[in-house]
Amino acid sequence: MKEQTEQKTKIAAFVCNWCSYAGADAAGTSRLQYDDSVWIVRFPCTGRIDPLFIIKAFEQGVDGVLVSGCHPGDCHYATGNLFARRRFTIFRTLMLFLGLDERRLQFSWVSAAEGAKWASVVNTVAGAVKELNGEPFTWAIPMPLRGAIGASDGEAVQTLRENIKAIEQTHRFTFGDQMIETREAAMTEELRLRAKQLLEAGEVNAVLGYANGTLPRTAIPLFALSLEATDQLVWNRHCRTNLAVYLARPLVRKLGKLAVVVKPCDAKAVLGLLQEHQVQRENVHLIGMACTGVEERGAIAPKCLSCTQRMPDLFDTKIGTAQEQPATRGNPIDETVRLLDNASPQERWNFWQEEFSRCIRCYACRAVCPFCYCETCITDKHRPQWITPSARSEGTMAWNIVRAAHLAGRCVGCNECARVCPANIRLDLLNRKIALEIKNEFDYEAGQSVESAPPLVAYRPDDSQEFIR
Amino acid sequence: MNIYLIQERHLREWLADIIASGRRVVAPQHGDDGFANYRDVENVEAMMFHGAPKPDFSFKRLLFPQTEQLFRYHWDEGRLVVEDLSADERASAAAGEERDKREVVLFGAMPCDAASRLAFDHVFLADPPDPFYVRHRRNLTVIGLGCDHPQPECFCTSVGLSPVSTKGCDIFLTPLEMEVCNGVDSSPGYVTEILTKKGEMLLKNVEGEWIKPGRQEQKVYLEKLKAAREHKMRSEMLPRRELSPSPEAMKNDFENPIWEEIARTCLSCGVCAFVCPTCHCYDLTEERDGHIWSRCRNWDSCGYGYFTLHASGHNPRPTAMERYRQRAMHKFCYFLEATGANMCVGCGRCIKFCPVGLDIYQVRARWQ
Numbered sequence: 001m002k003e004q005t006e007q008k009t010k011i012a013a014f015v016c017n018w019c020s021y022a023g024a025d026a027a028g029t030s031r032l033q034y035d036d037s038v039w040i041v042r043f044p045c046t047g048r049i050d051p052l053f054i055i056k057a058f059e060q061g062v063d064g065v066l067v068s069g070c071h072p073g074d075c076h077y078a079t080g081n082l083f084a085r086r087r088f089t090i091f092r093t094l095m096l097f098l099g100l101d102e103r104r105l106q107f108s109w110v111s112a113a114e115g116a117k118w119a120s121v122v123n124t125v126a127g128a129v130k131e132l133n134g135e136p137f138t139w140a141i142p143m144p145l146r147g148a149i150g151a152s153d154g155e156a157v158q159t160l161r162e163n164i165k166a167i168e169q170t171h172r173f174t175f176g177d178q179m180i181e182t183r184e185a186a187m188t189e190e191l192r193l194r195a196k197q198l199l200e201a202g203e204v205n206a207v208l209g210y211a212n213g214t215l216p217r218t219a220i221p222l223f224a225l226s227l228e229a230t231d232q233l234v235w236n237r238h239c240r241t242n243l244a245v246y247l248a249r250p251l252v253r254k255l256g257k258l259a260v261v262v263k264p265c266d267a268k269a270v271l272g273l274l275q276e277h278q279v280q281r282e283n284v285h286l287i288g289m290a291c292t293g294v295e296e297r298g299a300i301a302p303k304c305l306s307c308t309q310r311m312p313d314l315f316d317t318k319i320g321t322a323q324e325q326p327a328t329r330g331n332p333i334d335e336t337v338r339l340l341d342n343a344s345p346q347e348r349w350n351f352w353q354e355e356f357s358r359c360i361r362c363y364a365c366r367a368v369c370p371f372c373y374c375e376t377c378i379t380d381k382h383r384p385q386w387i388t389p390s391a392r393s394e395g396t397m398a399w400n401i402v403r404a405a406h407l408a409g410r411c412v413g414c415n416e417c418a419r420v421c422p423a424n425i426r427l428d429l430l431n432r433k434i435a436l437e438i439k440n441e442f443d444y445e446a447g448q449s450v451e452s453a454p455p456l457v458a459y460r461p462d463d464s465q466e467f468i469r
Numbered sequence: 470m471n472i473y474l475i476q477e478r479h480l481r482e483w484l485a486d487i488i489a490s491g492r493r494v495v496a497p498q499h500g501d502d503g504f505a506n507y508r509d510v511e512n513v514e515a516m517m518f519h520g521a522p523k524p525d526f527s528f529k530r531l532l533f534p535q536t537e538q539l540f541r542y543h544w545d546e547g548r549l550v551v552e553d554l555s556a557d558e559r560a561s562a563a564a565g566e567e568r569d570k571r572e573v574v575l576f577g578a579m580p581c582d583a584a585s586r587l588a589f590d591h592v593f594l595a596d597p598p599d600p601f602y603v604r605h606r607r608n609l610t611v612i613g614l615g616c617d618h619p620q621p622e623c624f625c626t627s628v629g630l631s632p633v634s635t636k637g638c639d640i641f642l643t644p645l646e647m648e649v650c651n652g653v654d655s656s657p658g659y660v661t662e663i664l665t666k667k668g669e670m671l672l673k674n675v676e677g678e679w680i681k682p683g684r685q686e687q688k689v690y691l692e693k694l695k696a697a698r699e700h701k702m703r704s705e706m707l708p709r710r711e712l713s714p715s716p717e718a719m720k721n722d723f724e725n726p727i728w729e730e731i732a733r734t735c736l737s738c739g740v741c742a743f744v745c746p747t748c749h750c751y752d753l754t755e756e757r758d759g760h761i762w763s764r765c766r767n768w769d770s771c772g773y774g775y776f777t778l779h780a781s782g783h784n785p786r787p788t789a790m791e792r793y794r795q796r797a798m799h800k801f802c803y804f805l806e807a808t809g810a811n812m813c814v815g816c817g818r819c820i821k822f823c824p825v826g827l828d829i830y831q832v833r834a835r836w837q
Contacts (some may be wrong), residue, residue: 161501215621220826221734241825251733251788354546358504360526360535361742362770367738369825380775382754389754390536390765420824422525422740426506467804 009037009130011064012057013122016046016081019070019111026115034119035126038066045069045138047080051091051405052378052398053385054105058139060068061396064104064129068121072075072461073107081109081207082459084441085468090408090456092467093437094401094430100347103128108469121469140393141353156347157354164336164426171332172299177235180292182237187289187320191261194287194317195230198259204285209261210239210245217295221246235261235319236293242414244269244370247279258318259285262296265303267312267448268412269370275450276410278373288315290322296419303415306331333415333432340429358423359396361389365403365417378402379440385421405431409438409455412447449462471669472647472687477518480659487574495528496576497521507531507575510754519579519644521655523620527582527746527816531573532589532605533768538754539601541763555600559745570608574671577614581625581814583637585746586611591808592749601766610671616699619706624830627712630814632702633695639668643695660691673675711767712811712833716802723794731832732793734825741768741796741819741829747812749774769832771795793827801833 015021021042039062043049046069054065067088070424075081088107095105106128108121195207211222211232219238224230244266246252267288273279290311293304304358306329310322340348363379366372379387379399387402388395403417404427411431418428438444441464444455475483484494492508498517505522586606600706600817615634616625625631635641642659663669671793722728741746752769755762772793777786788793804812813829820828 158501165503187766214828214831215820217824218826223730223733245736246734249789251729251790360768362739362743364736364738364740364822364824367736385754385756388756389752389767390756391767392536416824420738420740420822422744422822 009064009126009133010062011038011066011122011129012062012296013040013066013068014043014046014049014053014057015040015067015110016069016076017042017044018076019074020068020108020118022112023110023114023118027118028115030115032115032119034122037063037126037129038122045075045080046084046088047077047079048332049084051087054091055398055401056386058104059398061139063132063137064106064125066106066108066122066125068108068110069120071111072212072465074111078316078453079459081151082461082463083457085463085465086456086459089441089464089467090434090437091405094347094404094408094434097348097430098352098401099345099347101132101135101137101345103132104244106469107467124469140397141350141357156344157350160339160343160347163339167332167335167339168302171302171305171330171335172220173305174299174327175293175295177292180237180358183232183292183323183421187193187235188233190319191235191287191289192230192233194319195224195233195259196227198285198317199224199227199230200255203257204259205256207233207251207259207261207287208243209233210235210243210405213238217298223252225255228386231262235289237293239263239289240249240294240296240301240416240419242266242269242272242368242370242416245368245416247273247284247370248373254321257283257285259287261287261289262312262315263289263291264307264309264312264413265412267314267413271314271447271450272322272410272412273370273373275452275454276371286312286315288312288318290318290320300329301419302332303413305329306334333428334436336426337429337433340433353393353397354399355425356396357393358425359391359400360394360397362422364420364422365425368416368420369407370414371407372403378406400425400427400430403427404434407431408434409442410446411435417446471663473663473672474689475642475659477657477659480642481513481516484510484516484574484576484705488513492572492574494574494576495531495554497512497524497579505567507578510576518614521577521606521614523579523618524582525818525822526586526744527818528575528578529582529585529589529746529749531575531609532586532602533593533749533751534605535768537601537766538763539766541761543761544578564751571611572608574610574612576612578611578638579816580613580616580632580634580636580638581623581630581816582746583611583613584625584630584634584814585816586637587750588747588804588807588808588812588814591804591810595800602797610639610667611637612668613641615641615643617644617698618701619702620817620821621707622821623706623815624709624817625815626703626706627709627834628811628813628815629711629714629832631699633699635662635664639663639665640671643691643698645694660687660694662691699751709830710837712801712830713837719833720798720802722836723798727835728794729790731827732788732790735772735789735793735827736791736824737772737774738824739768739772740822741827742770742772742826743768744818744822746814746816746818747800771799797829797832800829 024040049067057065057342069081072082092105096102106125110121133359198204207224209222210219212234213220217238219234221241221243222232224233243260274281288311294301387398438455442455477796488494495507496510496516498508499505500508504828506524506526507528510516538554540554593599613635641662641664645658645660750769750771751766754765754767756765778784786795800812
């Protein structure tokens with residue numbers, strides 16, 4: 001008996017209590033026949049359905065997930081389903097970008113009166129999932145020789161990788177500007193002077209900037225608490241770290257008012273933290289740097305090639321004068337996102353499985369992210385255990401999906417997560433794909449305004465819902 | 470100790486035979502993902518010998534997998550059935566992932582990485598020995614290769630090791646200069662030191678006339694060769710002093726506010742511990758896969774806030790300051806006192822991969 005049920009197609013239906021569950025009930029009382037591969041899980045509202053629930057269902061072996069709730073306007077809690085609609089728009093995009101077949105993750109609005117619609121939605125969804133039965137589907141492909149000592153790539157993925165490498169190669173530019181060192185030296189002087197003034201005047205208790213690192217071509221964060229320490233401050237193209245990440249840290253909060261050196265992308269992160277009420281404007285003095293981009297692995301960082309901003313939007317002091325924007329040098333990150341978009345879902349799936357298989361769960365991506373400020377991260381919660389702590393495929397899948405999903409509409413694209421990943425996982429592509437979708441669907445860009453509501457805690461009644469049945 | 474002279478092409482034939490016999494050969498190689506690591510070698514002809522990349526991660530997962538199941542349990546008709554995996558080859562498999570039971574020949578281990586085995590032995594072979602570790606250790610033979618590409622982050626010479634150190638190796642290879650081997654053969658040669666019984670067995674199992682027993686003058690020559698190589702490598706490394714063998718000065722400064730200054734930039738991620746060849750702390754978790762539960766041992770990092778969190782909610786190391794101090798003190802004081810050696814082999818990976826460039830050598834060197 002048990003074995004029989006295990007081999008059957010299984011679809012988890014996550015439904016809201018007030019409409020779709022009642023709709024399913026209505027189908028039952030009307031004696032409507034519908035596919036029995038659906039397992040119904042009842043929630044108070046679609047707004048309560050966390051993407052983690054969907055991830056967990058797939059992890060436990062379902063072949064498809066159906067999420068169903070009230071029609072817009074009918075929500076028992078007035079707007080729960082409107083927030084959910086935005087969340088699922090983004091989550092669905094992310095899952096399709098990872099290569100999940102769109103038939104496996106479906107959405108519908110079914111009201112309490114629509115018993116017949118429920119039966120037909122279930123039949124359609126079950127039919128679509130069953131079409132896929134011939135294709136092998138593994139939510140998290142086991143990697144027997146995980147990560148460091150890894151198996152070799154599949155052929156299709158190899159081609160993808162070669163194309164990605166080609167994009168990197170054609171976008172490899174070095175800082176050719178002869179003047180750059182002179183300019184850096186001048187800005188360093190100006191910065192030190194300004195830092196001294198701020199400390200002397202008692203305007204701030206510390207200046208957070210960069211000092212030369214101990215390895216060649218590196219700069220490391222420096223908290224200058226004294227006038228002498230300001231002489232260690234430097235400004236150059238190796239100042240990569242996004243210092244906004246420190247603003248919400250306990251050891252740093254203790255220091256009181258702080259001056260922070262920011263590049264344009266860092267300032268966007270500060271702006272996001274102000275928007276999310278993590279930082280008080282009066283507690284931070286922003287030293288905006290005229291930026292010409294940073295260097296990664298001996299070349300101009302990919303994120304800097306498409307950046308057109310030379311001065312931060314937000315600053316209290318500025319250092320240096322904005323240089324003219326050089327002729328556009330392309331956008332390797334967007335190009336790679338498009339390349340993956342154009343690949344087949346199966347290729348994308350294999351590509352990301354391999355990327356994630358290298359994950360060692362060190363959580364450096366979380367540690368460097370200015371927006372990962374939660375006191376307790378979901379991955380550290382064990383009751384219940386949503387994300388398995390082991391470095392197994394299921395856990396690394398869940399972690400990387402959830403990390404990206406939690407940053408939706410908040411990530412400002414500083415790409416620190418991808419830079420620090422010791423396993424070179426292309427987290428920047430996930431973040432960028434979501435940012436593009438948010439721009440496209442909700443006409444919103446992160447890090448632009450302190451007053452606007454972040455897109456996933458807002459809604460418009462006329463938000464697009466083409467993907468919902 | 471026996472010394473042989475082996476030509477590179479013979480080494481390749483020998484490694485190919487090892488693979489053909491069903492064993493794994495793992496060596497530092499570039500992957501398709503552009504990522505240097507200790508990887509399984511499929512094609513011996515194509516593998517790099519000289520100038521192989523410095524792997525981004527050490528090989529510690531061969532001895533201490535990131536995830537290891539200790540036992541499994543499930544309910545069977547109202548009875549709890551526990552499956553002990555300590556004597557079982559399946560243990561290292563997270564459920565559904567088949568464990569590779571084959572013997573592993575690690576070829577071309579960096580001297581720093583090889584030396585890290587000693588730290589693991591101290592911890593996991595102490596009474597009672599860890600049965601999982603014992604098994605992994607039994608299955609692993611380490612062939613070290615003299616390091617010829619010191620990186621800016623390297624500081625093995627500061628912790629009592631060197632680019633020609635043989636600690637932790639079963640067999641150690643030192644490349645000959647071309648002019649020396651030209652008289653013998655056209656393919657580059659390696660002076661091969663056999664350091665353990667296990668190393669001897671590995672070479673003994675292979676028949677062939679290509680192993681030439683070393684003459685006395687070769688031993689003298691080997692010493693000269695290694696001294697010259699060490700001198701050359703040292704000259705290529707960033708100037709870093711030898712660290713004092715006494716931990717007292719640092720230990721006495723436990724309460725010094727300098728620790729807060731040092732650790733203020735620490736972001737409490739786990740990179741340093743995860744890329745470290747000697748870090749061996751782990752966490753125990755219960756995990757479910759369908760109807761089967763397992764207790765798993767996973768890598769952990771003392772940098773995480775949760776590492777010391779008590780059930781009561783109290784945390785004796787509440788901030789990055791206490792945590793970073795613990796990391797430094799464990800490596801250079803406590804472990805040194807307990808075992809006589811630093812828990813650091815100077816590979817510098819923690820410096821290279823630290824998101825904010827914290828340099829543990831510089832931290833330790835403050836108390837010179």
